[in-house]
Amino acid sequence: MEISGAVAIVTGAGGGIGAAVARRLVAGGASVVLADLDGTAAQAVAAELGDAAVAVAGDVADETVVAAAIARAETAFGPVDLFVANAGIGGGPGLDSTDAQWSAALEVNVLAHVRAAKLLVPGWVERGSGYFVSVASAAGLLTQIGSAPYAVSKHAAVGFAEWLSVTYGDKGVRVSCVCPMGVETRLLSGALIPEDAEAAELAVRAVRTAGAVLSPEDAAEVIALGIEAERFLILPHPEVLTMYRHKGSDYDRWLAGMRRFQTALGG
Numbered sequence: 001m002e003i004s005g006a007v008a009i010v011t012g013a014g015g016g017i018g019a020a021v022a023r024r025l026v027a028g029g030a031s032v033v034l035a036d037l038d039g040t041a042a043q044a045v046a047a048e049l050g051d052a053a054v055a056v057a058g059d060v061a062d063e064t065v066v067a068a069a070i071a072r073a074e075t076a077f078g079p080v081d082l083f084v085a086n087a088g089i090g091g092g093p094g095l096d097s098t099d100a101q102w103s104a105a106l107e108v109n110v111l112a113h114v115r116a117a118k119l120l121v122p123g124w125v126e127r128g129s130g131y132f133v134s135v136a137s138a139a140g141l142l143t144q145i146g147s148a149p150y151a152v153s154k155h156a157a158v159g160f161a162e163w164l165s166v167t168y169g170d171k172g173v174r175v176s177c178v179c180p181m182g183v184e185t186r187l188l189s190g191a192l193i194p195e196d197a198e199a200a201e202l203a204v205r206a207v208r209t210a211g212a213v214l215s216p217e218d219a220a221e222v223i224a225l226g227i228e229a230e231r232f233l234i235l236p237h238p239e240v241l242t243m244y245r246h247k248g249s250d251y252d253r254w255l256a257g258m259r260r261f262q263t264a265l266g267g
Contacts, residue, residue, distance in 0.1 A: 001131055001174065001227050003028030007077040011060040011112070014041030016185035017135060020220035021084055026052045028224060030076040035069045036087070037058050037102050038083055060087045061107040063115040070119060079127070082227070083120055085113045086135040090192035091149025093199030101195070102149050109136075109153035121164070121173055128172040133227060134161040138181045138210075138240045142247060145262050146203030165232055178223055180236040182213035196263055202267045209265065211237050239255030 006056030008025050008125060012018035014036030022032045026049045036042035039057025046055040054076050058065030073080050089108045113134055124130025137144070140154035161177035171174065182188060193200035207213075219236040226234030235241055247254040 001082070001230055003082075003224060003228060006030040006131075007032075007073055007079060008082040008084060009033045009035060009073055009080055010084040010086055011035045011066075011069075011116075012027075012135075013045060013055075014038040015045075016187075017180075017183055017216045017219050017223075018046045018084070018086040019177040020045075020216035021086060021223055022053065023049065024217075024220040024224045026050075027084075030082070031073075033069050033073045033076070035065065059108075060085075061112040061115070063119065066112070066116045067120055070171060080120060080173040081129070082131040082133065083116055084135065084223075085116055086133075086137065087112060088137075088187070090187055090194065090200075091135070091147050091153065091205075093146060093193055093196045094148050097147075097149050099175075105149035105153040106156070109150075110156040110160060113157060117160075117164060121168055124173050125168060125171045129174075129175045130146070130172065131176070131227065131230075132161075132164055133176045133178065133223070133234075134158070134164075135178045135223075136161065136241075138179045138237065140177075141179050141240060141244045143258065144267065145206040145258070145267060146199045150192065150203070161232075174230050176223075176226055176230070176232055176234050178219075178226070178234045178236070179240055180214065180219055181211045181240060182207040183219045184213055184215055188213065201263060204263050206261070206267075211239055 008030050010022045032053045034042040034046050035056045042055035046053040050066035091105035119122045136157040137154040139151050140158035144151035165175035192203050222236040229267045
């Protein structure tokens with residue numbers, strides 16, 4: 001994948017990983033539409049990036065907002081080559097999560113990806129090229145202590161990315177799935193489980209204890225290199241692959257280890 005000259009859409013681009021990815025893509029010669037629920041934040045990042053970037057405000061779980069971002073890209077820069085589904089939210093805690101919390105996590109973390117793919121993939125197949133990047137989480141390969149909706153929705157995001165690759169990979173559609181552990185974003189500063197401070201503290205402690213917490217810029221660099229290499233599984237924390245292999249090689253042992261880890265965290 002040549003980033004230079006590409007037309008990209010990045011969701012959740014008003015800050016964190018999304019803003020860092022947008023900056024890295026523009027630095028690499030791409031033109032980018034930044035979409036975010038916080039339109040002011042997205043516009044600020046776009047203004048910083050100059051003529052190579054424009055912003056669209058709205059909830060990217062809403063198909064009409066994604067359609068508007070695609071139309072904006074086509075008008076400003078041309079057909080979309082690359083879609084980075086980065087927008088994500090935390091969720092509720094455990095079995096006491098409300099239906100609304102479950103619904104919100106699934107809408108933003110999974111169905112937003114599905115709706116974007118529905119709008120883009122048929123055209124990419126017709127053109128013979130296109131690239132879909134799902135920014136999931138290490139929680140989608142492992143789990144997330146403290147938040148069932150987050151763990152489940154991120155597993156689903158990984159599953160959808162796999163399905164896209166299997167179904168359309170021989171038709172010109174390339175797919176990557178990004179699964180980082182801790183990155184210094186709003187999710188790690190109170191937004192992972194905003195309605196439950198105790199569960200949020202446990203979840204964040206689990207993330208910060210598991211490995212290094214990267215800057216969004218460091219994560220974006222790994223993501224850009226992974227896109228250029230057309231690698232399906234992009235791991236800003238390489239140790240996640242070792243953890244995932246341990247999980248697959250002895251599931252019961254891995255579950256027992258996770259229970260011990262949760263107990264050590266005070267959960």
